[in-house]
Amino acid sequence: MTSPNPSWKPGDTVESPVGEMVEIDPASVSATDMYKLIIGSIVPRPIAFVSTQSPDGQDNLAPYSFFNGVSSNPPCLMISVGTPRPDFQKDTLRNIEATNEFVVNSANEWLIEPLVHSAGEFPYGVSEMSEVGLTPLDSVKVGPKRVKESAVQMECRLLKTVQIGDGSPGSSTVVFGEIVFVHVDKNCYKDGKIIFDNYRNIGRLGGFGYGKISETFEIPVPKIR
Template identity: 40%
Template sequence: MQIDPSRHSAADNYKLLTNIVVPRPIAWVTSVNAAGTVNLAPFSFFNAVASNPPYVMISVGSNDAGQLKDTAANIEATGEFVVNMVTEDLFAAMNISAADFPPDQSELAAAGLTTAPSVHLQVPRVAEAQVSLECRLHSTIPLGTNKVYVGEVVMFHLADQLVGPRLHIEGFAPLGRLGSPSVYCRTTDRFNAPRISYAQWREQNDPAAVPAENS
């Protein structure tokens, strides 16, 4: 089947895209408005996009009135945000924070969460999160009714038990977002498959590349 997005509604295309490009990590973003209220909201249009220096991106759509969501407005006003990662123990709180709370009411209190101070930013992080990324806004890219915010990660916060030798992350199992509107996945089912070099591939697949044994 071939589906031309130009012949379908935005809702249909959203449904297709979010059910096909899976799983997606969840950015649980803290931001602060001018009154000092801490906003907390989850976004699954999120990923790492560069490593030197480290950058992540989140994409935020407009609200039902066609205006900036609280998170977007706060990021544009302050240039700061924190991405907190969602593990299974925090799912219920994350789900609460997705509700359409008014701008003057913090989702953290409703979700039973607390804040912890950031190191380089005024925006706090979620104290209960195992991983948080302090981000300083690098650039904003308008894409249709969405805006992409690229943030430089200026501080990593990780629970001590997650960090192994040589900074290997061990035992971290954040939730992933699957299909719209409400499907998620666990990341505990994993396998390891080391990459091979071209020379190794040739040795395995091209008999002419294998050196002849001494006679």
């Protein structure tokens, strides 16, 4: 694929379809409407398929799309765990706070139906991994199991949590994890790089929408200095 405007050069303007704006002050809309605006605008979001374990060894698995990498030295990623209602803590956060460990498994096309199913509110202690027919594998450096069917599995240790908001619905706990071990499917890895055509990762959009990475193109960054 070529890039959208391959003939563009420095000094050119762009043809933009952007016109009249709707102005939104977060102070004047509900947390639910802000949530819809954020998840519809910040797209596509990668999905962390997060496996954790309770202190007594019960497996837990759930998807989180407020997710990204944040640094490579130390290798670090983040997920953000929301508060859907007052005094309610998601199992993933409860387990991470109790054990300091989790695994981020990739969300590949072939996993998307069980991945979405695992987001159902299963009671604490129920293993979504077996509920959705996925295979737990022992990790190397952490206690929580990894998902055999995911093409990349990142074993993480908790670095820190940051509370955003006061615990009311819509507020979140951001979890930063140091990546301490990585497993990558050989078919998806060559010369130190991920092969996207085989990796086939899914992105989350707004509402119940998801997207495949079906068209890619490359544009090198210029060397200015």
